[in-house]
Amino acid sequence: MYWAEDRVGKDRIKNSYAYKKILDKAGLVALGTDFPIEEVNPMLTFYAAVARKDLKNYPENGFQMENALSREETLKGMTIWAAYSNFEENEKGSLEKGKWADFTIFSEDIMTIDIDKVPYVLPTQVYIKGKKVK
Numbered sequence: 001m002y003w004a005e006d007r008v009g010k011d012r013i014k015n016s017y018a019y020k021k022i023l024d025k026a027g028l029v030a031l032g033t034d035f036p037i038e039e040v041n042p043m044l045t046f047y048a049a050v051a052r053k054d055l056k057n058y059p060e061n062g063f064q065m066e067n068a069l070s071r072e073e074t075l076k077g078m079t080i081w082a083a084y085s086n087f088e089e090n091e092k093g094s095l096e097k098g099k100w101a102d103f104t105i106f107s108e109d110i111m112t113i114d115i116d117k118v119p120y121v122l123p124t125q126v127y128i129k130g131k132k133v134k
Contacts, residue, residue: 020067030085031077049074101130
């Protein structure tokens with residue numbers, strides 16, 4: 001966001017990082033920990049998709065907020081829609097009978113807490129294929 005407009009131009013920036021626009025056209029958008037350009041931390045991915053800011057609170061009112069995703073859309077983008085994008089929706093991405101049961105329990109509810117607290121939420125328990133690993 002700091003330099004994107006300089007690289008792609010004023011006209012093309014309007015369609016850059018256009019997650020909501022992609023979701024509206026495609027019906028889903030897959031998100032990952034390196035999407036857009038964040039350190040590998042799912043809390044930062046979640047925060048960036050919803051708040052459209054970095055940890056320095058830049059930009060103050062969020063980057064192109066018309067393309068922000070809701071918390072529910074972001075959660076789906078990081079779970080079931082990401083699994084779908086890898087052709088793995090039958091094995092993972094949601095908690096259903098017959099799936100792998102990969103899930104994390106966090107110290108706070110990322111769906112309801114103040115969005116600016118999300119980057120600091122920690123995992124308290126992690127399960128992979130139904131087995132507790134943390």
